[in-house]
Amino acid sequence: MDCVLSYHMNPLTCGVAKFNLKLARQLGVSMHQVLDPIVTTYRAPLLSMKMCEFDRADVGRLGELLDWVEWRGCYSLFLHSWEDTEIEHRMVLEAVDVFCGNAELASQVSNLRQSNIHGLWCPGTLIGARRFDDAEISVFTFGMAHKIRSRYYDKLKNLLEDVGKSYCLYVSTALHENTSFDDDFSVGFEELSEVFDHDLRFLGYLLDDATYNYLLETDFFVAFFEQGVRANNTTVHAAMHCGAVVITNLDEYSPPEFEHMKNVIDITQCDEIPQDPDVLAEISANAIKLDEEAYGWSALVRNMRSGGGSSG
DSSP: OOEEEESOOOTTTOHHHHHHHHHHHHHTOEEEETTSGGGGGOSSOEEEEOGGGSOHHHHHHHHHHHHHOTTTTSOEEEESOOOOOHHHHHHHHHOSOEEESSHHHHHHHTTTOOSSEEEOOOOOOOOSOOOOOOOSEEEEEEEEGGGOOOTTHHHHHHHHHHHTSOEEEEEEEEOOTTOOIIIIIHHHHHHHHHHHGGGEEEEEOOOHHHHHHHHHHOSEEEOOOSSOOOTTOHHHHHHHHTTOOEEEOOOTTSOTTOOBTTTBEETTTOSSOOOOHHHHHHHHHHHHHHHHHHSSHHHHHHHHHHTOOOOO
């Protein structure tokens, strides 16, 4: 086997893709998307897939590929499920070896062939797993995947480096409807990974209880925006409500009550990350007070009932 061919490629969103990436590394070969033209340059690939994940059109494209590719009859197959489809029957009959992820799969395909069927398993797929270090400075961010803005993180990293303490950025994200990790989050996360390298931890999608606890424990909460923070950004208000010291970016349309070094830290005005406990405690207390008095639910309902509001 000289490569692993997968249908999905993002290990953040697909368990089979994550398995295939881990398997390819263990085999010492590369992993490619099964319909990528580069697959024609190999001689003995392993097709590791779950046909229920395929688009109907891509099932047809796979069949066309198997009609003419030079490695037809020379490939191996790893099955993660069995849908009893025509293309699965074909691959089981054509493959040199058929590896099955569990005994049930092996039993299901044994009706089609008797030799070179291997009932195997799928080991755990933790990739790059490691215990969280006890960093001296913790920085937490969460929000919608399609809103990750990495351009301010270079400056943030430099400011953190200047402090001279160990630090770590913890990232949690959710997906907006009609967006995806593949199209929206992965690019931003890869950019963050390039900036922070081993000082970055992806926490996945945290529910409110977990997010609340991270907000209470983190030293800083960061949220950067294309133009500037707005009054309707719920993540920043949640962080301020919890007393997190927020690092963000301000502009002319940001809430006028948001003031650098009073209740938030504006990355565009910041020359250093404050470390004085008294200064940080004051920013935290001011953030809580501002959010409760001016931007909490009670203030919102009161303004709606009175027909008032704020231009911020």
